[in-house]
Amino acid sequence: MRKAIRCLFVASFVAAAAALGTGAAGAAITAPKLPAVQSISPAPDQVVGIAAPVTVQFAAAVTDRAQAERTIDVRAENSLAGHFTWLDDRQLMWQPANYLPTRSPITVLAGNRHIKFETNGGTTADADMSNHTFTVWINGVARTMPASMGKPGRETPVGTFPVLSRERSVTFDSRTIGIPLSSPEGYLITGEFAERLTWGGVYVHSAPWSVDSQGNANVSHGCINLAPADAEWYYDNVSLGDPVTTHW
Incomplete structure (x- = not known):
């Protein structure tokens, strides 16, 4: 009689586990369904x-x-x-x-x-912050342009960054990097022929205001400044996802 009761208990437990799919332990680790x-x-x-x-x-x-x-x-x-x-x-x-x-x-x-x-065929760019140059290779052919990168305290980040977007014009607002417009360092200007490299606001772009420094000194707030004609040429030849490597 005791053996029959024990068998009945085991059978009931197995049936209950089957009804739950994988049992209590299995249900606890079932992964949630992902959104589409x-x-x-x-x-x-x-x-x-x-x-x-x-x-x-x-x-x-x-x-x-x-x-x-x-x-x-x-x-x-x-x-x-x-x-x-x-x-x-x-x-x-x-x-x-x-x-x-x-x-x-x-x-x-x-x-x-x-x-x-x-x-594409592997277009790449190199921003040399020590020599103040921006070099682009297309199909193995290089074009080197004078450039100005981030000044001391606002250095352009070092690394390789894909072009995330191309923008014919973009508003640069110093408040987005923590500089009030009332500060001597504040600015609210429109840039042209711009390529975003980071979501934090680093771009390659036309900067007619820094042409005299391009090729000689780093004076930007972190972006890569090019002369208008050079910036337009790069804008016309760059694709989303082309890498830009910045270094000293």
Whole structure:
């Protein structure tokens, strides 16, 4: 009789666990369902530079970021190495660990969506803050221009940055970097032929006001200043995702 009662108890427990799917312990570790992928950039068939990041936007806030990252694969012939940065609770950015292959199709798989974009021939730029020059290579041909970078205390950050946007004109407001307009250092000006390098506000752009310093001294608040004609030429020849390397 005791054996029959014990068997009945075990059978009931198994049935209850089956009804719950994976049992109490399994239910506690079931990953939440991810929101749908709303968009992916670059856009399908877009041609971009070899340092282009990939941004995935979800339809709602993501609570399990690690799970979301595991659903994303960026590949040429094989998966490409990179790292993730969350721009906010819905936007995830993947940046390549090395340059993307040139003139190649790149496939992005994100959730149940996928897109394919192309890379260009590998246009790159080099900002030498010691020699006050900005050199651009297109198909192996270099063009070197005089430039002025960030002055002492407002130095241009060192590193390699992809061009994040191209803006025919942009308003530069010193208040966005903590300098009041009433300060002797304050400014509110319109820049032209601008390429954003960081979300913190570092650009390459036309700066007619600093032409006399370009090639000789660093006088900007962190941006890379070029003469108007040089800035327009770069604007016409640069693609989103082209890398700019800054160094001393």
